[in-house]
Amino acid sequence: MALLLFLSAAPREAGAFAPQVTADAAVLLDARTGTVLYGRTPYERRPPASTTKILTALVALEGGRLSDVVTVSPYASWTEGSSLYLRTGERLTLEELLWGALLESGNDACVAIAEHLAGSEEGFARLQNKKAWAIGAWDTHFVNPHGLPAPDHYTTAYDLATIARYALRNSKFQEIVRAREKVVSGPSGGRSFFSTNRLLWSYSGADGVKTGTTAEAGQCLVASATRGGRQLVAVVLHSDDRWSDAAALLDFGYTESRLLQPGKAGETVTVPLKNGLTPAVTARLAQDLYVVVPWQKVGRVEKSLEVQALKAPVERGSKVGEVVIRVEGETVTRADLIATQAVAARNPATVFLWRLYRPLLARLWGLHLL
Known part of the structure; x- marks a missing residue:
C-alpha cells in the first residue's frame, strides 16, 4: 500500500523543502x-x-x-x-x-x-x-x-x-x-x-x-x-x-x-480466544510491513492489533485479526494475522480428551500447555 503522507489527495510539489527541478x-x-x-x-x-x-x-x-x-x-x-x-x-x-x-x-x-x-x-x-x-x-x-x-x-x-x-x-x-x-x-x-x-x-x-x-x-x-x-x-x-x-x-x-519496518513476516503474537481449550491462539504476521514517513514523523508511528471477539473453534491458517500501522492516527498499512495452530471449542468431550492427552503432547512437543 502506497503511503501519501508527503502528497495529500494527489501528488503535487512538496512544501518549502521541495527539490528544485527543471523537468516538465x-x-x-x-x-x-x-x-x-x-x-x-x-x-x-x-x-x-x-x-x-x-x-x-x-x-x-x-x-x-x-x-x-x-x-x-x-x-x-x-x-x-x-x-x-x-x-x-x-x-x-x-x-x-x-x-x-x-x-x-x-x-x-x-x-x-x-x-x-x-x-x-x-x-x-x-x-x-x-x-x-x-x-x-x-x-x-x-x-x-x-x-x-x-x-x-x-x-x-x-x-x-x-x-x-x-x-x-x-x-x-x-x-x-x-x-x-x-x-x-x-x-x-x-x-x-x-x-x-x-x-x-x-x-x-x-x-x-x-x-x-x-x-x-x-x-x-x-x-x-x-x-x-x-x-x-x-x-x-x-x-x-x-x-x-x-x-x-x-x-x-x-x-x-x-x-521503517514496523513488522516482519512470521512475527508471532498471542490473540485472546473465547470458549477454546486454550485461552489464546498464537498467530503470525502474514507479510512484512513497511512504511515511508517524513523524518520528522519517525517517532509518531504506532502499531496495534485489531482483533474482533474471537471464538473457538479456530482452524490453523485462518485469519484471526490484523496488525495495523498508523501515523498520527492515520492508518497507512495493515497485514493479516494467521493462526499457527488449531484450537477446538470447549465442551465436555473435548475437555476430557484434552486433559487425558495433554501430558503426552507436552512430552512429545516440549510444550507448556495450560
Whole structure:
C-alpha cells in the first residue's frame, strides 16, 4: 500500500523543502513500497523516448531465453536513431541484444528483440501494453520497442517509475542497468557496450536505469539509487538538466524521508480466544510491513492489533485479526494475522480428551500447555 503522507489527495510539489527541478514532469518513488515522495504533473501523458526500452527489456526477460540466438533482419539493421550498427544476418544472443539496448540504447537491437519474440514491432507492442497494464501502468501505450516518435506512443512519469520499480526486481535487469560498461562475446564475436547513464559515475549509490532523448520528448531519465539498503526511483521528462534534476530528487528522498519496518513476516503474537481449550491462539504476521514517513514523523508511528471477539473453534491458517500501522492516527498499512495452530471449542468431550492427552503432547512437543 502506497503511503501519501508527503502528497495529500494527489501528488503535487512538496512544501518549502521541495527539490528544485527543471523537468516538465517528474516523480520520485520509494522502490519497496511505491510511496510517492514527490510529483510534478506525474500523470500527464508524454513521449518517453528511449526510456521505452525499460519495458522492452522487461518483456524480453520474462518472455524469452537469454541464450536464444537472434538473426538480425534487414528491417532491424536499417532502424534509424541510436544504433549498435547491427548488420543484416548478424547473429547475437538475446542477452547481448539486451545489453546493447539498455546500455547503448540501440534501436536496432530493440527491433531485433521485438521480431524475435513477437514476429513484428506491432505484435511486440501488444505484449508491451499488456505487461504495462498488468503492473498498473494504465496511462502507457506503446507502438514500438525503442521510443522513436510515433502517434499514440506515450506514458507518464508515474507509469515509468512503476515500470522501472517492477523491472528492478529482476536480477538480470538489475545487473545490466547498474553496469557502466560490458564486454560480451557471442556468435558473431565480441562487442563492448558503454552506458549512456552518466549518473552511474556521478551519484553515490546510483544503480540504474535508462536515458532517453528526442526533440519531442526532450532530455529524459529514469534513475535509481540505493543507500543503506533503501532504493529510490526518480523520473524526469523534458528536462533542461536531467542529471541535476534526478540527483536533486534522490537527495530529497534520502534527506526528507525514512523507510521503517514496523513488522516482519512470521512475527508471532498471542490473540485472546473465547470458549477454546486454550485461552489464546498464537498467530503470525502474514507479510512484512513497511512504511515511508517524513523524518520528522519517525517517532509518531504506532502499531496495534485489531482483533474482533474471537471464538473457538479456530482452524490453523485462518485469519484471526490484523496488525495495523498508523501515523498520527492515520492508518497507512495493515497485514493479516494467521493462526499457527488449531484450537477446538470447549465442551465436555473435548475437555476430557484434552486433559487425558495433554501430558503426552507436552512430552512429545516440549510444550507448556495450560
